[in-house]
Amino acid sequence: MLARTLNPSCALSSSSRSCKAFYATVRELRHRPPSVSHENPTPDNDFILSILKANPSLRDSKSYLTSFGVRPRPTSPTTTQSPQPAASSSTYASTDNPLTATEKTQLVESILDPVHQATALVKLQGPFTDVQLESVARGLVYLEKLGLTSVIVLENERDEEDDDRAEIIEQTLRLVGYLEAQGSRARPMLDSLVRLGPPEEDDSALDPDIDPPEAHACPSDLLAIRSALSAGEIPVITPFALDSHCRSVRISANDVLSALAKAMTDAGKDPHQNGDIDLTPMRLMIINREGGVPSYARSGYPHLLINLTSEFSHIHETFQDPWRHTHPHSLSNLALARTCLSYMPPTSSAIMVSHRSPSSLIANLITNRPALSSSLPHALLQGNRKLTPHIPTLLRRGLPMQVYRSTEHLDKAKMTHLLEQSFGRTLDQSSYFDRLTRTLDYVIVAGDYAGAAIVTRETASPESTNTTEAEPVQYLDKFAVLPNHQGDGTVDFLWVALHDESYGLGHPFSANPNGGRGGQGEGKDLVWRSRVNNPVNKWYYERSSGHLRQGDWVLFWCDGEKRLRTEQMERGRAPMSYIEHWEEGRLGSWMDSVMKIPSCWTN
Template sequence: MLPRIPTCSRLSPRAAFTTIRSLRQPAHDLDDLPPSENDFIVSILRANPSLRDTRSYLASFGPRPKPPAAPVRLTPAADGLATKPSIPVVLEDAKPSPVVSSILDPVIKRTALVKMQGPFTDVQLESISRGLVYLEKLGLVSVIVVESDAVPRGDHDERAFLIEETMRIVTTLEKQGARARPVLGSVVRLGPQPEEDDNVVDPPEAHTAPSDFIPIRSALRSGEIPVIPPFALDSFCRSVRVDADDVLGALARGMTQAGSTSDDVDLTPMRLMIINREGGVPSYARSGYPHLLINLTSEYSHIHETFHHPWRHSNPTALSNLALARTCLSYMPPTSSAIMVSHRSPSSLIANLITNKPALSSSLPHALLQGNRRLTPHTPTLLRRGLPIRVIRSLSDIDRPKLNALLEQSFGRTLDEPAFYQRLETALDFVIVAGDYVGAAIVTNEPSHSSAPAISYLDKFAVLPSHQGDGTVDFLWVALHDESYGLGHPFSANPNGGKGGVGEGHDLVWRSRTDNPVNKWYFERSSGHVRLGPWVLFWCDAEKRLKVEQAKRANAGVSFVEDWEEGRLEMWSDVVEKIPSSWKK
């Protein structure tokens, strides 16, 4: 007897068992609309922020709540007369209009380190400057370090050229409505920081002193964007040209240490933006198109190993900028991120500021990403400090107290530990752990009632609330893809301590309550879904098998239900509905 599938009740019986794939197309993109790409309002609309994104943005840039005003006490008194006890009289302020409130209580200004890696034409520079001006309107003020590949190190006229380029950027910013200030004096000192932290990989060959931030802080306090050429003071107090990456690394460390020493200027950088002509870091998994999101902690070496030789000519500074991002983010707050973007996509900086996410989620199905018009050679790469990812296959290797805390905080329920771990003793396939148990994906093998192989079931997928929105969810799902339905593809050979992409992929199945707010995220990443009473059953088809089937069919077309699909939803539904709850009632 077939299970009841409410959402498919109006379809034919065979239609209820059809795998849903290749039917979802990307939503109509606002890039197709007539307004200019850099139009401020349209750029904000392109960001399409979620409610969580909006709250996160307002937490950083929104007005700070003010403490309630103390009551005013009026005490009648006169010479020669006894005074009565004071009577508190509260004088309530009249509520100002929203317009007045916005003027009296502006958004909080935060800083971003920006590497402008030219040379750029006047048109390109105007486009970039317009994007930076828009960021300033949203509360993010750029501290710009100038670099130009047009003049080699040691060139006779390099100093004059870089000063001229600095002034050109200042002039262009002011034409776009911003106030900018050239900071031509050296703001960093040549040589490593005294008592450098040994944990920092590839530390910059420059450092700062507290007094070096006086011109930067003065510019920011005056509402001006500081524009800095890559000069440093050597041991003889001479100003010499250095690599802009060393200046940015020194500023990242020094500005983070300086932090907020006054009420109006917070030097702590929350973004690193690398604006160049080549865009992000090419990815072997996307046929040379850029990486969407990079976990620097676990992927840095792997990216170097899989960096194809031709990219050293088409993207000559990709790896050096990757190293720059790793160095700067090692100093900056954990919530900070870096973005590598082409001059062709300045409006994407607004989307990154508001959402702190890549232009496209790296955990989306590969077929959906490959057919997405928003994935181009100029799609930006978002980089985060990230977390180590590892795969655990033995129950004895799991830190149970940490896993328990993760699950209970994520789901807001009390785990039935004895029953939960007793089930895992016989059913566990693997556990993917992010960092120190800030996220985990638990996959089990569920026996079927036929000669079919065991069902690969995603039993738990959890991320601590404090790490939701920092990339951990995508990092974890990509590792889950690589260990289950993505096995067998070269692009599944990511460094997560698992099988390295070697093996046969298998369908991944899971269930979720119909009222789970995460279901929208699941819909986007699954091959299909059906309703099972209070549950939604999701699945991801083994990608290698889909590719083989597609090759077999060639131009013969696809049947409504493939032979290998017959009966599987019935089997999955029967097994999944009987899996016991892991929670105490």
């Protein structure tokens, strides 16, 4: 087996060789003829299929081009905005223009031969068998081909409390051997690259609740990493640190990664330190045997997307005891992601993935989104065969969510700025906020007005429902996200909060920390409209229970999930009819109410 013949741990006795000897032996591997001939190379089908399965959207493709392709020429702000789901009371101007022929060519060329190389921090949490490690190494080499070079820190669950240097070094060289067997170049770093203790001045953590790491790195400590990246090599780092007496001691890999996240991000901000290699980490990848963080809302299947700012404590509170045995490192890795992302740029993300899903790393790199959208209807997610115990968890720094039920609590200036930036139109502030004062049900605000979902109560027509008094229509009046927050998870976070405050009420999986009802209450049907030519309608189709086209408009709705569940339980195996008694006349009532809503724009 090729991997076994190139396994350094089989050829060396780590207890009797110096670090120099280890390094020299690994270097020699590059000159050994591989056991498989590459004179007539064949296409790497796994690599190509992994790219195709990523299925990037236009926004994903443009984002990838920005990071790894030829730098785009400057354009006006209106042509660089990406679309976000928006429920407009009048029109919505899309700015998601298709890729030009030149951009398509650049995208293909950038995927096959990236112009710019970016950096990722990787925690490799074993132990792994030979087959598992070979699979992981192949995935990391694929990422390098796409322009993302890994800075790897090893951790072995069996010896994380043991200071057996020989064992740690042996595992480091073993990984280097597998990376080199896949055609990459790797450099083992057997010396300490970080120092014990927090830095003297540590004010970069955005959240005061985040404890600083127990280690730090100075700019000079990054020279070895910079050297390896400049030489086109993958650094493989041992979890050692220098103490106050300049002794090398074993520490947690989490502390090493946190120290490197801060130091490498700081170096990326300093042009004098950065040089020709951008050390700023774009991703944090935690590759282990247990996969993502289990979710109570998905029967123990992993979370798809986590908003660390608003969900961190809630995940701890809902973490079940059996998971402490099946997923013993989930919470510590969750804390690692929160610490690292607090230092890394806001556009960065973290992913927890099982060694069984190496191709998902490629999908995450190209799209920077979860394998399945967390804002899809819960019933659809539960029935999706792609939802497996090994699906990865994507983590973002995220934003706090707050629910307001009166216009008195709104910052009207910030809300106006959000709506105008999102829709690209001028708001008639006076008439719009006057109408909200009379009809507002609630507003969900993400962060400092980075996004908002505005829900109103609209009067239903009794004639349309054949009743003397119709229930008000719960109408999604506006759904908006600032252009600079599109693609960072805010859209999904906001829609999940909307679900939990409206049609998802009454289910335990709606008890998320969004500052609202906490899942208590009866879910109500949510209705909204969109122009037929709105390119975001595809996103709406996936998240709605139904839709109806009426002229230039499409009416969407989401049924109250608790009522649907109750109806299903009462019927048992009996099928539902095409139109249930409680559905009669509601579409006419909704359309009659919604189409009477005036435009809020002055242009």
